[in-house]
Amino acid sequence: xxxxxxxxxxxxxxxxxxxxxxxxxxxxxxxxxxxxxxxxxxxxxxxxxxxxxxxxxxxxxxxxxxxxxxxxxxxxxxxxxxxxxxxxxxxxxxxxxxxxxxxxxxxxxxxxxxxxxxxxxxxxxxxxxxxxxxxxxxxxxxxxxxxxxxxxxxxxxxxxxxxxxxxxxxxxxxxxxxxxxxxxxxxxxxxxxxxxxxxxxxxxxxxxxxxxxxxxxxxxxxxxxxxxxxxxxxxxxxxxxxxxxxxxxxxxxxxxxxxxxxxxxxxxxxxxxxxxxxxxxxxxxxxxxxxxxxxxxxxxxxxxxxxxxxxxxxxxxxxxxxxxxxxxxxxxxxxxxxxxxxxxxxxxxxxxxxxxxxxxxxxxxxxxxxxxxxxxxxxxxxxxxxxxxxxxxxxxxxxxxxxxxxxxxxxxxxxxxx
Amino acid sequence: xxxxxxxxxxxxxxxxxxxxxxxxxxxxxxxxxxxxxxxxxxxxxxxxxxxxxxxxxxxxxxxxxxxxxxxxxxxxxxxxxxxxxxxxxxxxxxxxxxxxxxxxxxxxxxxxxxxxxxxxxxxxxxxxxxxxxxxxxxxxxxxxxxxxxxxxxxxxxxxxxxxxxxxxxxxxxxxxxxxxxxxxxxxxxxxxxxxxxxxxxxxxxxxxxxxxxxxxxxxxxxxxxxxxxxxxxxxxxxxxxxxxxxxxxxxxxxxxxxxxxxxxxxxxxxxxxxxxxxxxxxxxxxxxxxxxxxxxxxxxxxxxxxxxxxxxxxxxxxxxxxxxxxxxxxxxxxxxxxxxxxxxxxxxxxxxxxxxxxxxxxxxxxxxxxxxxxxxxxxxxxxxxxxxxxxxxxxxxxxxxxxxxxxxxxxxxxxxxx
Numbered sequence: 001x002x003x004x005x006x007x008x009x010x011x012x013x014x015x016x017x018x019x020x021x022x023x024x025x026x027x028x029x030x031x032x033x034x035x036x037x038x039x040x041x042x043x044x045x046x047x048x049x050x051x052x053x054x055x056x057x058x059x060x061x062x063x064x065x066x067x068x069x070x071x072x073x074x075x076x077x078x079x080x081x082x083x084x085x086x087x088x089x090x091x092x093x094x095x096x097x098x099x100x101x102x103x104x105x106x107x108x109x110x111x112x113x114x115x116x117x118x119x120x121x122x123x124x125x126x127x128x129x130x131x132x133x134x135x136x137x138x139x140x141x142x143x144x145x146x147x148x149x150x151x152x153x154x155x156x157x158x159x160x161x162x163x164x165x166x167x168x169x170x171x172x173x174x175x176x177x178x179x180x181x182x183x184x185x186x187x188x189x190x191x192x193x194x195x196x197x198x199x200x201x202x203x204x205x206x207x208x209x210x211x212x213x214x215x216x217x218x219x220x221x222x223x224x225x226x227x228x229x230x231x232x233x234x235x236x237x238x239x240x241x242x243x244x245x246x247x248x249x250x251x252x253x254x255x256x257x258x259x260x261x262x263x264x265x266x267x268x269x270x271x272x273x274x275x276x277x278x279x280x281x282x283x284x285x286x287x288x289x290x291x292x293x294x295x296x297x298x299x300x301x302x303x304x305x306x307x308x309x310x311x312x313x314x315x316x317x318x319x320x321x322x323x324x325x326x327x328x329x330x331x332x333x334x335x336x337x338x339x340x341x342x343x344x345x346x347x348x349x350x351x352x353x354x355x356x357x358x359x360x361x362x363x364x365x366x367x368x369x370x371x372x373x374x375x376x377x378x379x380x381x382x383x384x385x386x387x388x389x390x391x392x393x394x395x396x397x398x399x400x401x402x403x404x405x406x407x408x409x410x411x412x413x414x415x416x417x418x
Numbered sequence: 419x420x421x422x423x424x425x426x427x428x429x430x431x432x433x434x435x436x437x438x439x440x441x442x443x444x445x446x447x448x449x450x451x452x453x454x455x456x457x458x459x460x461x462x463x464x465x466x467x468x469x470x471x472x473x474x475x476x477x478x479x480x481x482x483x484x485x486x487x488x489x490x491x492x493x494x495x496x497x498x499x500x501x502x503x504x505x506x507x508x509x510x511x512x513x514x515x516x517x518x519x520x521x522x523x524x525x526x527x528x529x530x531x532x533x534x535x536x537x538x539x540x541x542x543x544x545x546x547x548x549x550x551x552x553x554x555x556x557x558x559x560x561x562x563x564x565x566x567x568x569x570x571x572x573x574x575x576x577x578x579x580x581x582x583x584x585x586x587x588x589x590x591x592x593x594x595x596x597x598x599x600x601x602x603x604x605x606x607x608x609x610x611x612x613x614x615x616x617x618x619x620x621x622x623x624x625x626x627x628x629x630x631x632x633x634x635x636x637x638x639x640x641x642x643x644x645x646x647x648x649x650x651x652x653x654x655x656x657x658x659x660x661x662x663x664x665x666x667x668x669x670x671x672x673x674x675x676x677x678x679x680x681x682x683x684x685x686x687x688x689x690x691x692x693x694x695x696x697x698x699x700x701x702x703x704x705x706x707x708x709x710x711x712x713x714x715x716x717x718x719x720x721x722x723x724x725x726x727x728x729x730x731x732x733x734x735x736x737x738x739x740x741x742x743x744x745x746x747x748x749x750x751x752x753x754x755x756x757x758x759x760x761x762x763x764x765x766x767x768x769x770x771x772x773x774x775x776x777x778x779x780x781x782x783x784x785x786x787x788x789x790x791x792x793x794x795x796x797x798x799x800x801x802x803x804x805x806x807x808x809x810x811x812x813x814x815x816x817x818x819x820x821x822x823x824x825x826x827x828x829x830x831x832x833x834x835x836x
Contacts, residue, residue, distance in 0.1 A: 011631050013454045014597065015445030016640065016675065020436045022459065027433030036431045038466075041440065041457040044629070048456075072611045072630045073618065111612050131807075133608075152632065154812060179432065190551075193490045194529050200491065211462070212490045213429050214570065222434065257434065277723075283709030284702035287723045291701030294778050294810060296725070303723035305695075305705045307715045311763070345729070360712050389549075392712060394572060 001172055002037040003029055004060035006052050008067040008077055009151055012041045021066045021153055025160070032165055033174030034062065035226060044068055049080045057144045062168065067151030069134035071113040078121070078137070081148055085139050087123035092135065095126060099133045131158045138167065145171060176230035180237045181213075181222045182244060183258065184251040185405050189214045192221070196247055199240070206236040216398045220257075253408060260404045261289035267411045268299035268349075273378075275407065276345035277303040278316055278337045280328075281355040281371055285400050301345040306337070316340030316352075329355050329366050331383040334374035338383075342376040349410070350376045351403045355386075357395045371399045375406050378414070382406065419590055420455040421447055422478035424470050426485040426495055427569055430459045439484045439571055443578070450583055451592030452480065453644060462486055467498045475562045480586065485569030487552035489531040496539070496555070499566055503557050505541035510553065513544060517551045549576045556585065563589060594648035598655045599631075599640045600662060601676065602669040603823050607632045610639075614665055617658070624654040634816045638675075671826060678822045679707035685829045686717035686767075691796075693825065694763030695721040696734055696755045698746075699773040699789055703818050719763040724755070734758030734770075747773050747784050749801040752792035756801075760794040767828070768794045769821045773804075775813045789817045793824050796832070800824065 005025055011017040022039045029036055037060055042048045049068075056063045068077030082089060096118035103110040117133045120126050127136030127147070132155040139146040147164060149156045184192065189212055193200070203210050207228050213220040223240060225233040245252060254263045268275055277286045287303030290296060304315060309328055312318040318336045326332040337352035355371025362368035368390055374383035386402060388395045423443055429435040440457045447454055455478055460466045467486075474481045486495030500507060514536035521528040535551045538544050545554030545565075550573040557564040565582060567574045602610065607630055611618070621628050625646050631638040641658060643651040663670060672681045686693055695704045705721030708714060722733060727746055730736040736754045744750040755770035773789030780786035786808055792801035804820060806813045 010627075010629055010642070011640070012441065013444050013457060014448050014642075015441040015443065016599070016631060016638070018436060018438050018441040019457075023430065023433040023436040025433070026431050030432050037461070039431060039437075039459040043455070070630060070632070071608045074627070074629045108606060108609065111608055113611060114608050154634075154807075154809060181434070188526060190489045190529050190532050191526065193531060209428075209492070211428055211492045212488060213434060214488070216572075220434070222429070224428070224432075283714070283718075284705030284721055284723070287702030288706050291723065291725065294776065296701070300701075300723075300725055302725055302729045303702055303721075305702070305709065305718075305721035307709065307718055307720055311720045358712065389572075391572060 001034065001174055002060050003034045003062040003064060004037055004056045005039040006056060006063060006065045007039070007041045007151070008044060008049060008065065009041070010043045012067075013043050021151065021156055024153065024157065025064055025066075028160060028165060029064075029168075030177050030179065032169050033177050034168060034172070035177060044074055044076055046076060046080050046083075049077065050084055053084050053146070057141070057146070061144060061172065063144065063146045065146065065148040066156055069148065069150045071111075071117050071133065077148060081124075081137060081139070081146075082121050085121060085123050085141065087121035089119040090122045091118050092120045092126050093118075094128060095120065095135045098128060098130070102133055127159050127163050129155055129159060130162065131155045136164070138164075175227055176233070178225040178230070178233050178237060179222055179256075180241060181220050181256050182241065182252055183218065183220050183254040183260075184248065185218045185253050185260070185401065187219065187248070187251045189219050192219055192248065192251070196244065199243055199247060203240065206240065207233070208236060208240065216394050217401050253405065260401055260408070261292055264404050264408050264411075265290065265293055265296060265299060267408060269295075271411060271415055273348040273411070274299050274301045275349040275351065276301045276341045276347040278341035278350065278352040279303065279305050280307060280312070280337075280353055281357040282353045282396050282399050282403070283307070283357075285396055286351060286353070286403055289400060289404065301347045304341060304344070312337060315344060317343075327366060329370055329372055331372045331374060331385050334372040335376070335381045335383045338374040338376035338381055348378050349407060351407055352376075353399055353403060355395070355399065357392045357399075358390060359392055369395050371395060373399060373403045373406060375403070375410055377410050382410065419452060419592055420478050421452050421480040421482060422455055422474040423457040424474060424481060424483045425457070425459045425569070426462060426467060426483065427459070428461045430485075431461050439569065439574055442571065442575065443482060443484075446578060446583060447482075447586075448595050448597070450587050451595050452586065452590070453595060462492055462494055464494060464498050464501075467495065468502055471502050471564070475559070475564070479562060479590065481562065481564045483564065483566040484574055487566065487568045489529075489535050489551065495566060499542075499555060499557065499564075500539050503539060503541050503559065505539035507537040508540045509536050510538045510544050511536075512546060513538065513553045516546060516548070520551055545577050545581050547573055547577060548580065549573045554582070556582075593645055594651070596643040596648070596651050596655060597640055597674075598659060599638050599674050600659065600670055601636065601638050601672040601678075602666065603636045603671050603678070603819065605637065605666070605669045607637050610637055610666065610669070614662065617661055617665060621658065624658065625651070626654060626658065634812050635819050671823065678819055678826070679710055682822050682826050682829075683708060683711055683714060683717060685826060687713075689829060689833055691766040691829070692717050692719045693767040693769065694719045694759045694765040696759035696768065696770040697721065697723050698725060698730070698755075698771055699775040700771045700814050700817050700821070701725070703814055704769060704771070704821055707818060707822065719765045722759060722762070730755060730772075733762065735761075745784060747788055747790055749790045749792060749803050752790040753794070753799045753801045756792040756794035756799055766796050767825060769825055770794075771817055771821060773813070773817065775810045775817075776808060777810055787813050789813060791817060791821045791824060793821070793828055795828050800828065
């Protein structure tokens with residue numbers, strides 16, 4: 001039982017759009033026991049689409065197609081599917097009513113090309129789109145299922161969540177696929193691999209596959225079982241996880257793709273504490289991460305992006321003399337910024353960053369990638385100077401992760417965790 | 419002359435990682451005239467990798483492979499390539515010296531598995547990695563080129579930019595691929611398509627392909643020429659662009675994937691003006707967008723994320739009575755916030771947002787998706803109430819784009835543009 005994803009769109013091939021749909025589909029299909037075997041991107045070309053449908057259905061049971069369903073002339077997926085399945089188009093009344101309503105609600109004129117979006121292949125089961133005007137289509141041929149959905153992520157998610165996942169779950173017998181991811185921070189991939197080598201060797205006989213997923217400053221370890229008895233596999237993964245924590249527990253900050261910002265938000269909520277941020281080189285990204293989830297107003301009081309020295313002095317009360325003596329990029333200035341933000345916002349914790357994200361602005365003494373991070377806590381301040389890399393985006397990412405991890409560790413200390 | 423991309427990694431198939439490498443490669447290959455014909459993701463399975471190499475080389479001249487080159491056991495690409503090209507591994511001294519240096523610089527122990535990364539197929543041209551420990555490999559077989567690079571984007575980018583793009587440009591005769599993208603904001607896809615229908619019909623005889631790329635609140639129009647004479651095509655695209663601007667110029671804000679934040683930053687710099695932001699529901703994202711590019715301290719003075727009403731009152735001087743009378747989500751409060759931020763930061767412009775991003779917090783009167791945006795300018799304030807959608811991330815994205823576009827239009831008004 002395996003699936004294959006076909007994304008259609010020249011914009012994906014020429015790099016104008018990143019194919020994030022494939023990852024979303026992979027994750028959601030896995031959760032119901034459908035393994036994605038291959039994922040392909042092709043252009044808006046009829047011959048290529050027809051070829052791919054033949055190829056994919058020779059290998060896979062479910063073929064999921066995204067893209068090419070818009071109302072404009074460059075969108076050819078629907079007509080190509082009609083040709084492939086030898087089907088004509090008929091107006092679907094439910095779709096037509098929805099599309100009409102969509103334009104009425106927005107007070108926009110409905111055009112003939114919009115009406116034509118309700119013309120759907122007679123041989124498909126129509127999947128209604130509650131978030132847009134392009135319907136989805138479910139075809140079956142020689143025991144294989146073909147599902148075509150729009151490329152607009154928000155619309156595709158809606159169809160999958162509202163209908164398609166359930167239809168697939170009913171249509172196929174599926175094994176239980178299990179994944180367990182252990183998220184580490186502050187340790188290198190090969191150092192980690194060396195530490196857990198004998199533990200890793202013990203996984204094969206339990207039918208557990210291990211993957212290392214490095215990203216800036218972090219490594220995720222993923223254990224996967226693709227076959228076998230669910231309860232046996234669950235128990236084995238659980239046991240192996242306990243063993244792993246004995247070895248590298250100090251580096252583990254979360255599980256199963258729980259992002260660091262989510263973990264930190266949860267800790268703040270649990271402890272009933274609040275945080276504020278004063279960001280220089282990270283330009284609002286920490287505030288953004290801390291408010292990414294709903295309900296963050298419970299613990300996030302506010303943030304200041306203080307690009308200029310004047311603001312650091314006026315609002316955060318960083319003495320000009322300190323900036324002159326220690327440089328604006330210094331742990332001392334970062335600490336005063338954190339204390340200033342804590343006082344200003346009246347919070348329990350405050351994070352501050354100051355540094356040179358690059359690519360310009362570096363000096364011999366303070367090269368690009370130098371970033372000082374400080375945290376003011378109920379019991380004092382901690383700070384550290386880092387030397388990251390040359391790239392602006394990576395420097396900002398690493399600084400944010402490091403800052404959030406600093407906060408996480410301090411909260412755990414406060415509540416007596418490890 | 420066409421290329422195919424093979425990304426190797428279970429994490430891509432199960433959706434733990436988004437394959438952003440393919441888009442980056444597509445864009446950069448296009449720029450040197452190499453068209454990506456297909457892009458595929460497969461798992462870390464030897465048989466599947468071997469199959470894909472056969473398949474891809476039967477279709478394409480260049481096969482670019484990313485992923486599976488790490489030092490850990492789950493990475494099997496290098497050994498699989500050795501099998502495919504019937505090559506053994508030999509230590510590459512330059513790579514070994516680099517890897518050794520990499521660990522020395524960081525004060526980290528070098529392990530045998532790191533040393534093994536310098537063992538490379540004797541039949542390949544080694545592509546050095548200046549940003550990590552996994553080398554790239556360039557193979558040739560039956561006139562086809564196979565290039566294997568790490569999946570870590572930062573490392574892969576380095577190899578492409580430092581060596582591979584130039585090697586490819588020398589190795590193949592390439593046509594000139596031309597793309598021109600016109601970015602519009604504030605107009606729907608089908609409305610746009612209807613307005614430009616006869617213009618669009620005139621493109622075919624010029625060998626120009628048109629694509630519509632909608633995203634929240636925006637539509638990109640891309641004209642592409644994949645063959646023919648470069649100068650003739652350039653002239654045709656230029657002429658058609660002028661015609662297009664006559665029809666829909668009022669909606670156009672940029673060209674060739676110039677992001678809205680970049681355009682706004684450029685306008686601020688050109689006019690020597692400064693901006694600050696006071697963000698409630700957008701939680702720092704506008705500050706983050708305005709500081710995304712190097713040198714933004716020239717025009718970005720600072721930002722405040724004011725989640726709480728207390729902060730709005732204390733710092734931005736929003737009267738409690740106004741909040742009580744008009745509700746915190748109102749154009750009136752947004753305007754006072756913008757004026758407060760403008761005064762506080764001493765800037766020429768200030769943007770403010772207040773709203774319900776969701777999913778919680780909505781009421782009948784002020785449902786989720788209601789967002790008020792205000793801009794204080796040197797000559798007064800403008801503000802508008804929007805009703806976006808139900809999804810938190812889309813609401814934040816649309817609010818940020820709308821706010822930046824409001825700023826863009828006002829700056830243009832000031833300088834007498836359209």
